[in-house]
Amino acid sequence: MKLKRIPLIASIAIFIAALLTLLSHYQILSISEPILMIVRWLAIGTLIAYGFQKKSLTTWILLSMVIGSEIGNDFPEFGVNLQVLSKIFLKMIKTIVAPLLFATLVYGIAGHSDLKQVGRMGWKSLLYFEVVTTIALFIGLLAINISKAGVGIQPPIAITETLQKVEPQTTTDIILHIFPENIAKSIAEGQVLQVVVFSILFGIALAMVREDKRKPMLKAAESLSEVMFKFTNIVMLFAPIGVGAAIAYTVGHMGLGILLNLFQLLATLYVALIAFILLVLFPIALFTGVPIKKFLKAVAGPISIAFATTSSEAALPRAMEEMEKLGVPRKIVAFVIPTGYSFNLDGTTLYLALAAIFVAQAAGIDMSLGQQLIIVFTLMLTSKGVAGVPRASLVILLGTAASFNLPVWPIFIILGIDELMDMARTSVNVLGNCLATVVIAKWEGEFDENATQEEILL
Template structure:
């Protein structure tokens, strides 16, 4: 009788959440409902639940088709879209140096955090045991260096060699940026259109995400029991804890070193950060971020370059998340990665994460690409999907705050912070 009572209670909770989600025009509440409903089904009807894995597999297959064209188009546009690299000058060089240093620190913090928490250890998967090393790429430095350069871009795309696709995109983007604006424009426009199409493709596929989450959670709980939720909870706490550590150990010292006014900056960044947290979309916060930073004292020419470029090259929260999630996938798959293999994976992530725009759950694409490149199991990726909404909100907020800080740092580095008064329109918008 008690068992029946708790089944009724859980079903009532699912129905209440569904009623709440029905009044919202967003996938986020439906993903929460699907997660709870899947866990309920896996707990009460495990034999049925394990058959629902096909829905998450369909979703993951569709996402995998997006990976190569999306990375290729967005990375090329991110490099070539600003014109001749030489014309970018000091601002571009300083911004890129800052981006790489900070994102490397983010990867390092994420890597340390997941190795300490070991959130993926203990997860039971049904796939065949992995006996070979996870990293199939050559381990000698010269063989690895040769391996990352493509000999045929079509072959690299077909085989899912995303690192090779990223390297090709970097060289192609640099070559394209060295052409005249007239010759460069048609290709840049074509690739911009391609990236937009792929993001629309992603948006369409994301409508299947509640069904995929329900299937993944039902299968996971039905097969492994509620104990797996402990691992997902540890993963979530690992991410939030490491993001806080990143803010305290990296962003705050950067403000102090470059003498960015901390209180004024935090007040200015509050609005775009809130938008990013609520929508899980960096791009939704872009207009507010640019307006607030100009009102803070960052010249418009620096704001207009650094913040949009940062959306391709300075996704601090997302790169930290990728470090945690990729090692979690390996741990959940029972794969022991040596320090060298983890560092190899981090180098891959540093390249493949560049150029992915700040749209909801875009990092899932990169995570799947990484799992495919290093032959990691995809089952844990489906598990992560169940809590990815909560993770996305936090990492997107850090992305926006990091890019706003980058613009202030470059302005301080250039000695132009506060030297150009913002327009009245910007000040009015910043005060609203």
């Protein structure tokens, strides 16, 4: 009976800790910081007790985000030093991606020998991606025009921050970027789309050879995919530590106080992303008959990983595994999610539209609707193919500012809260791609309604 009370006790403890912290911050009550720290850690202690009771990986990932935030807030130097743990986690995840994609795609294509379905999934996926990202683009545009977050911002006296310089991408560059010239190089550079293209062509070629030649390679691909999913489970046991360390680093080096600065821009993005989820993704899920409750349970883990690490790639193996458990065939999961990582970046597309107009507003440039549309459609094209560039979205914005004769100083203002914005847009990217797999599976008539979800236990 006492164990059943743990969630209630944890909820009350967290509420009290949060309330006392807010009252102290706004000087309504005078409470010393050491006492507040003790109260917060006692509340976290109840959450840890709940985690041991629940014993699920997703629960521990979510709890680690709370613990990491508190470590970064109370012990910033220690929190910053924890970044090495999050880097270890990300490195281990990157070792999974290429072999997992290769094995699942090759087995999915050659194992069924249905080459027509590959083409069918291709055009359906691209059609879906284009429609949804275009809607995201317009929501971002509408949000920044309503909030006018950039209006009235004063330019800084000096700018010392620098970003990696990337040459502007032409249409030819974008197309060429899709195709690998060296598969080992593509794997080393984390070029997911190039790995997908190679794997699809390899799978098609394998499906075309004689059965006696195809069977050994098919068995090897099947075995490799099973091993990589087990490998993923092992690495995911480290996820709570990696996620908690990532949050501790973010809070430790930025501080919670940055939330108060540029709040209007940050709030505009978060409200726009929530509106996109409620007005676009949720209706799509309802219309296509997605089991909402099961879907939300499946995406909770991948989204929390994406939010904490600001890396879609970090969430990819877990997202693929959860979608397969949800009832999406492995061949569809392996095709749609990696492809969506280049063509279905809903959160990033919305952010780019919003940020581009913010730059113009901050610079005091009054742009017509036609001029705004030209900029955001340009951004939608140039955002393809630079996913491997650090701070890619900001780099794209710098290139766009130069192309349209906009000043760059507003982009460096965005830089101050870009990590917080990246958390949100990356989470929506992962959510959108997970939903896309279910939609395509439903469209193909291959979604298993009776699939059972088995949570990874600690």
